[in-house]
Amino acid sequence: MANWSPPRRTLLFVAGTRPEVIKLAPLIMALEGHPQFSCVVCASAQHRDLLDAAFAGFGIVPDIDLDIMRAHQTPLGVVAGVLAALEPVLAHHRPVALIVQGDTATAFAAAQAGAYARVPVVHVEAGLRSGDDNEPFPEEFHRRAIAQFAALHFAPTPSARVALLAEGIAADRIHVSGNTGIDALHATAAALARAPAVTALLDSEFAMLGPARRLLLLTIHRRENHGARLASVIAAVRLLAQSDALDIVVPVHPHPAVSAAVQCGLGGVAGVHLVPPLDYPAFIHLLQRAALVLTDSGGVQEEAPAFGVPVLVLRETTERPEGIAAGVARLVGTDTTAIVAGVRALLDAAAAHQRMARASLPYGDGHAAERIVAVLTREYGGKVLVKSASGGQG
Numbered sequence: 314m315a316n317w318s319p320p321r322r323t324l325l326f327v328a329g330t331r332p333e334v335i336k337l338a339p340l341i342m343a344l345e346g347h348p349q350f351s352c353v354v355c356a357s358a359q360h361r362d363l364l365d366a367a368f369a370g371f372g373i374v375p376d377i378d379l380d381i382m383r384a385h386q387t388p389l390g391v392v393a394g395v396l397a398a399l400e401p402v403l404a405h406h407r408p409v410a411l412i413v414q415g416d417t418a419t420a421f422a423a424a425q426a427g428a429y430a431r432v433p434v435v436h437v438e439a440g441l442r443s444g445d446d447n448e449p450f451p452e453e454f455h456r457r458a459i460a461q462f463a464a465l466h467f468a469p470t471p472s473a474r475v476a477l478l479a480e481g482i483a484a485d486r487i488h489v490s491g492n493t494g495i496d497a498l499h500a501t502a503a504a505l506a507r508a509p510a511v512t513a514l515l516d517s518e519f520a521m522l523g524p525a526r527r528l529l530l531l532t533i534h535r536r537e538n539h540g541a542r543l544a545s546v547i548a549a550v551r552l553l554a555q556s557d558a559l560d561i562v563v564p565v566h567p568h569p570a571v572s573a574a575v576q577c578g579l580g581g582v583a584g585v586h587l588v589p590p591l592d593y594p595a596f597i598h599l600l601q602r603a604a605l606v607l608t609d610s611g612g613v614q615e616e617a618p619a620f621g622v623p624v625l626v627l628r629e630t631t632e633r634p635e636g637i638a639a640g641v642a643r644l645v646g647t648d649t650t651a652i653v654a655g656v657r658a659l660l661d662a663a664a665a666h667q668r669m670a671r672a673s674l675p676y677g678d679g680h681a682a683e684r685i686v687a688v689l690t691r692e693y694g695g696k697v698l699v700k701s702a703s704g705g706q707g
């Protein structure tokens with residue numbers, strides 16, 4: 314009996330998109346070799362290519378692939394696909410908890426599937442609220458719904474905790490952990506700092522960027538910005554590109570509504586560099602070099618302040634008010650004139666730029682995963698059997 318140890322309990326992770334992988338990877342890696350848990354990682358493949366690249370970047374090979382992505386898919390199609398495909402997975406693995414992250418259709422459907430199977434649902438990045446169901450749609454609705462299914466809520470910030478309390482979630486079910494995305498950011502930035510050969514290679518891939526020109530990094534993909542708003546942002550970029558002092562890099566999101574409009578409106582414009590979606594370390598490297606970021610991404614709003622890079626948010630509202638309160642991010646919306654004025658106000662006035670370019674960590678300190686592991690161990694780890702002096706189990 315001396316060498317007997319209880320079977321490890323299964324934690325089932327479900328992820329469908331690039332940002333879910335980036336934000337779950339620190340947790341999956343922190344659980345590696347855990348004495349009480351074994352992790353089963355399930356890819357829904359809501360976004361096939363971006364998901365595969367993100368998993369590969371962290372060296373994670375999913376145990377299960379639901380492969381649900383279809384041409385012209387809708388959020389409802391994704392939800393239906395994940396719901397149907399997860400039922401046998403849950404029955405087979407009988408996890409002690411199902412872990413989802415954020416607000417995607419995959420997270421929403423997986424949380425619902427877990428609730429039906431009576432498996433406790435753990436929500437990482439809980440409590441983010443814009444307060445507007447249309448911005449972002451359907452993510453805001455997913456966030457609120459997942460909170461109803463979840464047994465345990467990891468809020469990245471105190472204000473996310475307050476939002477959950479206001480919706481009636483019991484205080485003892487909420488833990489403020491910090492955002493695991495900041496864990497991934499720290500680990501990646503540290504790895505880049507230790508690998509000058511890698512950063513030199515990345516710099517050679519961006520050799521078109523002039524050392525004397527300032528770098529403006531733009532990402533845009535939100536569903537509610539498709540169409541007229543995207544056209545308005547593109548018009549602003551064309552105006553900004555007239556400055557010789559600026560390089561504008563745009564990793565183009567593969568969604569057809571984005572890539573077609575961006576290629577058509579910005580392809581061949583001098584000073585604008587359209588590139589495919591970047592590997593996470595390459596994106597982080599570029600972010601560190603940027604003078605300014607224009608984005609409608611959630612994750613990028615969290616990451617840029619860590620490097621003291623000011624962020625102009627291409628939205629009317631955000632579920633991430635902490636950066637704005639800290640003075641390192643500003644809502645600029647999608648109006649052409651407002652974007653151009655916002656960028657020029659920062660790039661043409663050193664003092665204004667400096668005021669926003671203070672490195673700050675409003676979203677986490679890089680230790681979120683270890684806090685989450687501690688709570689998961691307490692909640693779902695079961696009894697720890699301690700060896701007695703005689704070699705038996707106490």
Ligand SMILES: CC(=O)N[C@H]1[C@@H](OP(=O)(O)OP(=O)(O)OC[C@H]2O[C@@H](n3ccc(=O)[nH]c3=O)[C@H](O)[C@@H]2O)O[C@H](CO)[C@@H](O)[C@@H]1O
Pocket residue numbers: 331332333335414415416417438449452494532534535564589590591592593594596597609610611612613616
């Ligand atoms: C506005 C909104 O509702 N956003 C949600 C969306 O993510 P979000 O809006 O963050 O999704 P993005 O696709 O912008 O992904 C951002 C992440 O991708 C990285 N990156 C970006 C560009 C690139 O070329 N290469 C690259 O690696 C960034 O460093 C960042 O870590 O789903 C996330 C996961 O549930 C949620 O946390 C967000 O709340």
